[in-house]
Amino acid sequence: MARRKDHTPQQLKALILSSASAMVALHGRDGLTARALASAINYSPGTIYNFYQDMDALILDVNYETLGHLHDFCRLRIAPLPPALAKVSALAYAYVDFAFLNTRAWESVFAPARRSDSDDQSMPLPQYYQDRLAEIFFMIESTLHECLAMPVAVAQPAARLLWACLHGITVLTLNGTLDLVGVDEPHAMIDDLLGNYLAQYLGGEGSEPPGRRI
Amino acid sequence: MARRKDHTPQQLKALILSSASAMVALHGRDGLTARALASAINYSPGTIYNFYQDMDALILDVNYETLGHLHDFCRLRIAPLPPALAKVSALAYAYVDFAFLNTRAWESVFAPARRSDSDDQSMPLPQYYQDRLAEIFFMIESTLHECLAMPVAVAQPAARLLWACLHGITVLTLNGTLDLVGVDEPHAMIDDLLGNYLAQYLGGEGSEPPGRRI
DNA sequence: TATTTAATTGAACATTGTTCAATTATGTGC
DNA sequence: GCACATAATTGAACAATGTTCAATTAAATA
Numbered sequence A, B: 001m002a003r004r005k006d007h008t009p010q011q012l013k014a015l016i017l018s019s020a021s022a023m024v025a026l027h028g029r030d031g032l033t034a035r036a037l038a039s040a041i042n043y044s045p046g047t048i049y050n051f052y053q054d055m056d057a058l059i060l061d062v063n064y065e066t067l068g069h070l071h072d073f074c075r076l077r078i079a080p081l082p083p084a085l086a087k088v089s090a091l092a093y094a095y096v097d098f099a100f101l102n103t104r105a106w107e108s109v110f111a112p113a114r115r116s117d118s119d120d121q122s123m124p125l126p127q128y129y130q131d132r133l134a135e136i137f138f139m140i141e142s143t144l145h146e147c148l149a150m151p152v153a154v155a156q157p158a159a160r161l162l163w164a165c166l167h168g169i170t171v172l173t174l175n176g177t178l179d180l181v182g183v184d185e186p187h188a189m190i191d192d193l194l195g196n197y198l199a200q201y202l203g204g205e206g207s208e209p210p211g212r213r214i
Numbered sequence C: 001t002a003t004t005t006a007a008t009t010g011a012a013c014a015t016t017g018t019t020c021a022a023t024t025a026t027g028t029g030c
Numbered sequence D: 001g002c003a004c005a006t007a008a009t010t011g012a013a014c015a016a017t018g019t020t021c022a023a024t025t026a027a028a029t030a
Helices: A009-027 A034-040 A055-078 A085-101 A103-110 A127-148 A152-174 A186-197 B009-027 B034-040 B055-078 B085-101 B103-110 B127-148 B152-174 B186-197
Strands: none
Touching: A009 A034, A009 A055, A009 A103, A055 A085, A055 A103, A055 A127, A085 A103, A085 A127, A085 A152, A085 A186, A103 A152, A127 A152, A152 A186, A152 B152, A152 B186, A186 B152, A186 B186, B009 B034, B009 B055, B009 B103, B055 B085, B055 B103, B055 B127, B085 B103, B085 B127, B085 B152, B085 B186, B103 B152, B127 B152, B152 B186
């Protein structure tokens, strides 16, 4: 069968991507195999390779979609909120909530990159993918700028640090490492982190007297 | 050839483990294949399976060793230091430094666990492995307790948070995500984090006036 | 209707982890 | 020393990966 009119090329590529995303979301990166995907969409393995150079390229597109969803998820959560610390918290909550609601997909995005070029050199990420990562950073940075009146020169490194901490909280909570050592709600950890790290930036909004906030 | 006296069983198991560790350290988890390991130690693939149920069990032992090295590395760094904030910093520095000096091995430890039991259920980590993870946590907790006079009830959640943040800083720096968004030295990020998050606990030791420390 | 075009196939190859009957080096008993 | 027993080691074989590409065949075109 060739050029069957079941799907246009665009439709078929979309079908491959969406099915792949579904498989990753359900069974993780390792659950996505060329043969399983092919049979899921009723095509043969070879067809996939007409649209993606290799499985890694497909996974990259899946991860690219996931990053988009993460971005949207966070933006929708914080959009209606007034500029205040609570908005920064909401953004942080959204980040970990998304990871918990989309465990496998999220892991696939942040798993140590397998993108190796047959030698040991790992290939750089394509520009459009880098841009999407940067979008997430900008979301954090601009939220800090907006909510806490941080000058850009301060908001930038603060956003990097905040992202990193958020990321670590998410990872260690997701994989259960923190459970071994006396549980912790990620939201509570975020409260602790923001309440203290950002202490100096908390102006009016009912700021308690100095001291550890729980 | 059977029962060749090249190595006693203990020696052979040690040889397998150390060669596997070397391969992981050099080429990452994916660089460790049964056949490559077998030929590296001049045995056949089957022999490995006399000592490890499967490759995952071997990798777990490799990771267990890596965690031990991480622990030792940090302890040696902070051992001589007097109890003060600088000791907490040194511990944090050591954590990321180790990750940078042992990238592949460290990634193997903290990669999303592949330990799945053929179904979707991921097996729990063996107790001795959990204990070694807990050791790292205790090292952080006791350092906070010792250096900043934190009561245990405070040091415990603080140590979890600090670990998570450290971990995130390490991950996002290692995989280059932060580079895409305006570099940052992990040590500088740690300074920022500790200097502000722990601000309230900084007593004498030349504490600057309140405000963001860089 | 015949011919061209190109999309799709699926068998084939290399490389994984893993198993296990066959092999063979060592230890034991005579 | 020799024969036998023991068990460590082997490596061919199996299933499942990703990936390729000549052959096939449906659709477009003449």
